[in-house]
Amino acid sequence: xxxxxxAKWAVCAGAVALAATGCGGGGGGTDTSGVVSSSWGDPQNxxxxxxxxxxxxxxxxEMLMRGLKRYNPKTGAAENVIADRIETKDAxxxxxxxxxxxxxxxxxxxxxxxxxxxxxxGALLDNKQKNAAFFQYIDxxxxxxPDHGTATAKTLSGLAVKDDKTFTVKLNQxxxxxxxxxxxxxxxxxxxAFFQQHDAWLKKPIGNGPYLVDSYTKGTVLKMRKWKKxxxxxxxxxxxxxxxxxxxxxxxxxDLQAGNLDLVDDIPAAQLKNVKKDLGNRYINQPAGIIQTxxxxxxxxKWGRPGMExxxxxxxxxxxxxxxxxxxxxxxxxxxxxxTSPVLGVQGGFKEGLCGDACVFDAVKARQLIQExxxxxxxxxxxxxxxxxxxxxxxxxxxxxxxxxxxxNDKACVGDPVGTFADFRNKISARALTGPFRAxxxxxxxxxxxxxxxxxxxxxxxxxxxxxxxxxxxxVNEANAAxxxxxxxxxxxxxxxxLAEQMPAIPLWYQNGSGGYSERISNVSLNPFSVPVYNExxxx
Amino acid sequence: xxxxxxxxxxxxxxxxIGSTFLIFFMVYxxxxxxxxxxxxxxxxxxxxxxxxxxxxxxxxxxxxxPHYMGQIFQGNFGTxxxxxxxxxxxxxxFPVTLRLTIVAIVIEMxxxxxxxxxxxxxxxxxxxTSVLVLTxxxxxxxxxxxxxxxxxxxxxKWEWAAxxxxxxxxxxxxxxxxxxxxxxSLAYVTRLTRTSIAENARADYVRTAIAKGLPRRRxxxxxxxxxSLIPVVTFIGTDIGALMGGAIVTERIFNIHGVGYQLYxxxxxxxxxxxxxxxxxxxLVFLIANLLVDLLYAxxxxxxxxx
Numbered sequence: 001x002x003x004x005x006x007a008k009w010a011v012c013a014g015a016v017a018l019a020a021t022g023c024g025g026g027g028g029g030t031d032t033s034g035v036v037s038s039s040w041g042d043p044q045n046x047x048x049x050x051x052x053x054x055x056x057x058x059x060x061x062e063m064l065m066r067g068l069k070r071y072n073p074k075t076g077a078a079e080n081v082i083a084d085r086i087e088t089k090d091a092x093x094x095x096x097x098x099x100x101x102x103x104x105x106x107x108x109x110x111x112x113x114x115x116x117x118x119x120x121x122g123a124l125l126d127n128k129q130k131n132a133a134f135f136q137y138i139d140x141x142x143x144x145x146p147d148h149g150t151a152t153a154k155t156l157s158g159l160a161v162k163d164d165k166t167f168t169v170k171l172n173q174x175x176x177x178x179x180x181x182x183x184x185x186x187x188x189x190x191x192x193a194f195f196q197q198h199d200a201w202l203k204k205p206i207g208n209g210p211y212l213v214d215s216y217t218k219g220t221v222l223k224m225r226k227w228k229k230x231x232x233x234x235x236x237x238x239x240x241x242x243x244x245x246x247x248x249x250x251x252x253x254x255d256l257q258a259g260n261l262d263l264v265d266d267i268p269a270a271q272l273k274n275v276k277k278d279l280g281n282r283y284i285n286q287p288a289g290i291i292q293t294x295x296x297x298x299x300x301x302k303w304g305r306p307g308m309e310x311x312x313x314x315x316x317x318x319x320x321x322x323x324x325x326x327x328x329x330x331x332x333x334x335x336x337x338x339x340t341s342p343v344l345g346v347q348g349g350f351k352e353g354l355c356g357d358a359c360v361f362d363a364v365k366a367r368q369l370i371q372e373x374x375x376x377x378x379x380x381x382x383x384x385x386x387x388x389x390x391x392x393x394x395x396x397x398x399x400x401x402x403x404x405x406x407x408x409n410d411k412a413c414v415g416d417p418v419g420t421f422a423d424f425r426n427k428i429s430a431r432a433l434t435g436p437f438r439a440x441x442x443x444x445x446x447x448x449x450x451x452x453x454x455x456x457x458x459x460x461x462x463x464x465x466x467x468x469x470x471x472x473x474x475x476v477n478e479a480n481a482a483x484x485x486x487x488x489x490x491x492x493x494x495x496x497x498x499l500a501e502q503m504p505a506i507p508l509w510y511q512n513g514s515g516g517y518s519e520r521i522s523n524v525s526l527n528p529f530s531v532p533v534y535n536e537x538x539x540x
Numbered sequence: 541x542x543x544x545x546x547x548x549x550x551x552x553x554x555x556x557i558g559s560t561f562l563i564f565f566m567v568y569x570x571x572x573x574x575x576x577x578x579x580x581x582x583x584x585x586x587x588x589x590x591x592x593x594x595x596x597x598x599x600x601x602x603x604x605x606p607h608y609m610g611q612i613f614q615g616n617f618g619t620x621x622x623x624x625x626x627x628x629x630x631x632x633x634f635p636v637t638l639r640l641t642i643v644a645i646v647i648e649m650x651x652x653x654x655x656x657x658x659x660x661x662x663x664x665x666x667x668x669t670s671v672l673v674l675t676x677x678x679x680x681x682x683x684x685x686x687x688x689x690x691x692x693x694x695x696x697k698w699e700w701a702a703x704x705x706x707x708x709x710x711x712x713x714x715x716x717x718x719x720x721x722x723x724x725s726l727a728y729v730t731r732l733t734r735t736s737i738a739e740n741a742r743a744d745y746v747r748t749a750i751a752k753g754l755p756r757r758r759x760x761x762x763x764x765x766x767x768s769l770i771p772v773v774t775f776i777g778t779d780i781g782a783l784m785g786g787a788i789v790t791e792r793i794f795n796i797h798g799v800g801y802q803l804y805x806x807x808x809x810x811x812x813x814x815x816x817x818x819x820x821x822x823x824l825v826f827l828i829a830n831l832l833v834d835l836l837y838a839x840x841x842x843x844x845x846x847x
Contacts, residue, residue: 042805044577046623053579128590130578147586202623218624219632219805220707220797244707247801248792250688251704255795258696258703388808422576422810429575429582440580454581462582 034239034539035225036521038263038532039252042219042245046202049188050122050129055442058185059531063224063241064207065188066232068096068115069179073527073536076289076343076446078180081232082110082189082208084165091176091481094169095162101231104191104208112167114189120144120155121195122186131186133461134444137178139170174481177488181445210236210535220245237523238539256516262539263524265515265532269391272330272514279516285332287342288530289443290511291451292333294383294399294436298504299466302377302434310373312503313358315381315436317366318406321359324398325509332514335359336507339499340451341443343528349448349489355500359507363406370407380412384437386424387417392438399508428464439464439505446528448492452476456499467504471495541838544846545831552827557609559823563816564605572597573810577621608816618813620806626817629802634821636709637791637798641783643711643718645776648726653772656733657765663738671734675727687720687793704795717794721787725779732775736768743767770840777833781826785819 043057052061068083080086084099102110121127123135125145132145139158144151158170171178181187189208194201204213210232211224225240244261246252249268255261257278267275267283275283296312298304303312321335334342338354357365370376383400385392393415400413407413416435418424427433441462443450453476454460458468472495479491499505513530523538574588574597592598596607611618617626659671678686694716695703705713740746741764749759788800799818806814837844 042622044622044809053581125586125590128587128594130584130587132587133584145584145586217632217707218622219629219802245797246704246795247797247804248795251691251793251795254691254696254703258699260702260704420570420576420808420810422573423571425575425578425583426572442580461584462580464582 036238036262036537036539037242039246040243047205050131050186053130061185063211063534064209066209067188069183071183073533076528078183086179091174092171096167098165105212105227106206108191110189111164112161116159116161116167118190123156125151134186137171137175139172184445236535238537241534262518262521267514282517284515285512288513289341289343289528291341291441292508293439293505295439295465295505296436297433299431300434309502310369314366314369316358316506317362318403319399320361320402328394328398332512333509336509339507340448341510366406382416382435384416384433386421388420465504472498541846548831560820563819567812567815568601570810617817620814621809621811626813633799633802637784640714643714644722644783648722648729652726652729653733655730660734660737675730678723678727683789717790721790732772740768773836777829780829785822
């Protein structure tokens with residue numbers, strides 16, 4: 001009990017210093033009674049929807065914004081929110097109709113223009129939005145966002161406002177599951193204030209989600225409060241969320257233990273052994289839409305020439321995923337047996353065991369396959385990783401160890417650290433790596449398409465290994481044009497079988513989201529993007 | 541005296557230019573930061589090119605540096621990647637770190653000098669030996685060990701203090717981090733004071749003062765201590781700069797959003813305006829603290845004169 005009392009005192013001390021609220025007195029003023037404090041990292045980019053491509057900024061947008069669709073926090077299915085219906089006859093020309101009654105928190109109505117303006121802003125090269133590529137399927141993207149030179153148009157020709165509640169979208173290719181991509185934060189609507197008083201908006205963003213921004217001290221704390229007039233069906237069940245910036249997740253964890261913080265959504269690796277003992281059932285460990293792989297440089301003939309697929313498959317079989325996920329990750333990763341993620345669900349295209357034998361540890365077969373394929377190029381291999389974040393060294397060493405043991409050669413595989421993430425990315429872009437390297441993929445939207453096309457389609461944006469297979473490309477095109485989702489998923493899985501044969505990237509494990517919370521709050525869960533479902537948290 | 545100060549101030553100019561260039565060059569040598577902004581995704585080339593252009597990163601080093609310096613002299617320290625201006629970051633970070641430094645310096649001065657005087661006057665006896673052993677232990681423990689340890693013991697186990705510091709960083713919450721930050725320097729101050737006191741205790745002027753019949757208290761404070769403080773003052777002066785810049789570990793452990801935090805963030809994201817801007821200010825702090833120390837010599841020891 002002493003702990004709980006102490007916790008309240010600490011929260012009050014913080015609040016008093018801010019000259020806010022009545023603590024100990026029992027309410028009054030702006031109520032902090034139901035406010036949940038949560039750990040946060042400083043977002044890398046300004047909080048513009050089309051400029052937020054990492055999870056910390058994504059958390060804020062999830063609370064602040066609602067778009068045409070939203071991914072169900074439990075199932076990941078894309079469900080209509082502001083969209084009343086999105087209709088098409090040919091999978092290329094879409095008509096979007098909005099539901100009535102939606103407003104931004106400043107009273108402005110959410111109209112077709114709110115969407116079209118926001119998307120035009122996001123796509124235009126001059127605005128340097130990092131998610132601009134999400135608009136690439138809309139007709140006219142090549143003019144507002146050319147690969148070289150300057151934009152020749154200010155707006156996407158494929159977007160047209162019909163009336164307040166309707167707009168049409170023309171895509172530059174057939175894409176039947178395109179409406180399901182619209183839950184991504186880049187597609188959120190924006191109020192006119194965003195365009196007219198841009199700096200003020202960035203200081204205190206205005207959205208249409210269940211929370212309002214109360215105050216924002218950049219790099220320190222973002223206080224969000226419940227928007228009482230929120231028109232949606234998922235209003236906040238707590239008084240608000242305080243997102244506090246922590247530089248070190250160990251410190252956040254300590255604060256949680258001391259009752260100083262309610263929610264952490266990143267358990268430090270060093271604490272994974274104790275977390276069950278410390279938090280009991282207040283520890284969350286559930287699948288997230290993240291898959292870790294080892295990608296081969298297919299552009300390098302040493303690895304990419306015909307016949308090497310045996311070696312690549314052999315290396316995959318030489319990795320004891322079960323043991324590594326247990327020993328190093330304390331079961332916060334699950335051994336992968338396909339190239340997607342369990343969060344898609346069986347209907348969405350996740351298929352356990354699709355990879356077949358190639359993803360099952362078998363030392364004898366692995367050795368045999370590698371020998372048949374002519375052995376490792378030059379008799380040895382490296383696995384390149386960035387050493388600055390994510391404790392990659394531990395598992396890379398373990399993977400190498402597993403390969404070395406299989407091959408009976410201590411020097412067959414060694415880790416190759418690169419100092420910073422930026423340098424690592426630069427080397428990949430410049431095709432400077434001549435051996436396999438680590439890759440992680442966090443989905444943008446829970447679709448099987450998002451796990452395959454950007455990564456393995458010829459010349460796709462994140463196809464770092466430059467894998468290219470005409471059969472794979474053909475199947476992806478077919479899947480995108482398929483009239484219904486079921487057919488599309490089946491075709492994508494056929495394409496995935498080609499990956500199993502060619503093994504351009506070794507699936508290692510599916511990453512879980514982890515978190516822990518205090519006794520003060522309940523009903524805490526993570527969505528498929530490993531972001532806490534803030535609006536459902538109950539405090540008290 | 542005046543001419544001496546002016547000469548010293550002028551000497552700061554080449555030091556300033558040299559150090560900023562070195563830091564700028566080092567951050568530059570880390571490579572292109574733009575790729576990391578896109579996460580695991582390959583950057584879209586047009587957007588990346590636009591960002592590079594806006595940040596002046598598409599220019600060679602010999603043009604980037606003068607451009608940056610030109611902006612500094614107009615009071616523009618550039619912007620961090622999250623869109624905040626570096627001056628804004630400084631205005632929030634420096635007051636916090638300054639407060640932390642003051643807490644640390646006060647702790648190390650009071651405790652360090654008191655301990656040093658006690659053990660120096662009782663050289664070779666029990667107190668002296670135990671202080672020496674104690675300081676040896678403190679010096680040999682790295683800051684992150686003592687930081688996490690004290691944080692856990694005081695913050696989580698005993699709940700005497702909040703384990704982390706609130707946004708506003710009030711002084712009472714800075715006591716624990718201040719202590720952690722001060723620990724190592726405190727040990728040095730103690731040892732320096734002890735040696736200096738022990739040496740001077742047998743000096744002629746102390747014997748004279750005692751022979752004159754002055755009270756022991758006055759002999760120690762006015763004659764012995766004042767003369768023994770010169771090396772200690774030198775150490776503390778340089779320590780101000782070191783503490784302000786070197787608080788990265790402590791600030792991380794206690795989640796203090798000061799200079800160390802911003803520097804860490806800047807280095808991680810390879811944002812040269814943040815890193816160079818903050819380090820430039822730190823260099824200035826160092827230089828000024830050194831100048832003040834040199835001037836303090838004259839106050840402490842009248843035999844020292846500057847011309």
